[in-house]
Amino acid sequence: MPEGHLIHHFADRIRADLGGTEIRATSPQGKFDAGALDGRRLLDVRAAGKHLFYDVEDAPAVHVHLGMRGLFLHHPDPTTPARTGTRLRLANDDAAWDLIAPSACDLLDAAEVARILAKLGPDPLGPDDPAAAVTALRSFRGPVGAALLDQSVWAGVGNAWRAELLFLAHLHPRTPCADLSADQATALWELTRRLMALGRDAGQVVSDPTDPDERWVYRRATCRRCGTAVATAAVAGRTAHWCPAEQDEQVHALPTR
DNA sequence: GTGGCATGGACAT
């Protein structure tokens, strides 16, 4: 679940529930020292790609990364007991938000936060910067299927989005980025922004707005559009899914640059 | 009950 759209989704919800209020911070699991945050005001909750930051008044920032297995749990009743293994609970009188199994939950100073942000490429759910996004994608040395997972190219895309976006763009995951035309790269960026924004608001991957629970190729046996058996192979170390009938290897079909 | 896999990424090699 935790690709960039969900991180933005949770940042929006947690900000709405807890932002601007004094929070109680605890670590039911005991693996995090919440003392520096407890009783202080939560100023903001920010998402950048797959990273989330809590800005707390007069305290270091909390950097959260869910990795593959982390999750946020919302409790409308803040007295609900936390499940065992809850790394961090932030609560006020109206709600509690629990963080489970993150790959990162650290207190960072401003320089360390800046260092993380500096490594990230344009975020499709951040301010629109098509020129930077297109340049980053087209100058990547490798296939587009690897570029989309590289957070320094675009920040927030994960394996599920990679599969669905490349399907909709008719791009084979092994298409070299150097072969992408500016128009293709721009179209892919715009598609990514549009769908990930729907995904952020819905709290799930949305690759067909008319049927948000469906996928075109990701983890499917057959292509939802044409029925061809979905092909899979590791691209950049993760399983890529594509429709061999609709996503040609573009070795010869070379677009204008 | 067990084992394998996974929507991620850091680090060693």
Next chain:
DNA sequence: TGTCCCTGCCACA
């Protein structure tokens, strides 16, 4: 490229 780490879910005994 391989290894490791955070846990949940599923298929299979």
